[in-house]
Amino acid sequence: MKPQQPVKKSNKKLYIIIGLVILLPIILVSVITFAIIGGVLVGSKSTYEYKCAIIEVKKNEKAIEMLGEPMEESFYILPNIEIKNSRREVNFSTSLSGPKGSGTLRVSSFRDPFRSDFMMQLEVDDDKEVLYKGRYPCED
Template structure:
């Protein structure tokens, strides 16, 4: 609604009818502050994605119509403050997100399970031969860290590692029992190479099949000999 002394249906001046960043960034909050309650449709799934752009384009016109303004300067000042608040809000969300990610990574990398994993990697001669020394861990560590009651817990890590000779990725499974961490499985894969080093864990299935092959042949020969004796 225009400022006092003007008709209610006075259209918004052309110089004020522009993109409204406050409406775009703060949507339903801006709507409550500017008596533009259509902004509450932001809580409707799928509609909200389109509505933020409509609010940005139509927000100034709706705010002019739905509130009483002292003058044009009052309208401009108010909408500018909403835009500043929206920008501050977005930067605050980004900062909190980065702080949360940093906190999660720091927690994972400060655990005993992570430190044990890196210690095993750094002392393995095969890994040293492939990557060189020193072996460093990348920042973007993914996985899970669970600390339960009664001294139990578990951790799964995917750790990017690098050295003077190349890069790789370590995958580990660590279990905590009676307050003691133990690595159950630790494998290192290398970039630009098909080689996989199993530092801790069971032998690969392919190796087991190869080792068992002579036993299978022996069993087959024994079966043939038994049949030939029973049925000459």
């Protein structure tokens, strides 16, 4: 009669647990980071100033001449938004592209109950064109 060989224990469960302990925090931090960045980007695109600028630039003759039609805005936006009570100060830049090329739209907006300033500048290659400078052009 042959002696019984000892049963080998599998280390699969141990490797799975170690893998989860290492990978789970990395995945969790990544998801939270992307959620925060995505929230800033989506939140910035939902401001009145962003929506107004996109509407205005798409009907601006200088912008149409520089980029062509239709114009498409980029997913990315670099915002600086400060809202205190009824005072709104918003500055951002975003990429625009059209059949004739692409450029960067820079917008600066200030509004309070007494006044408003709104400026849009389009940069295509080395050409910088002020598209609009004056009162806030849109209704909320």
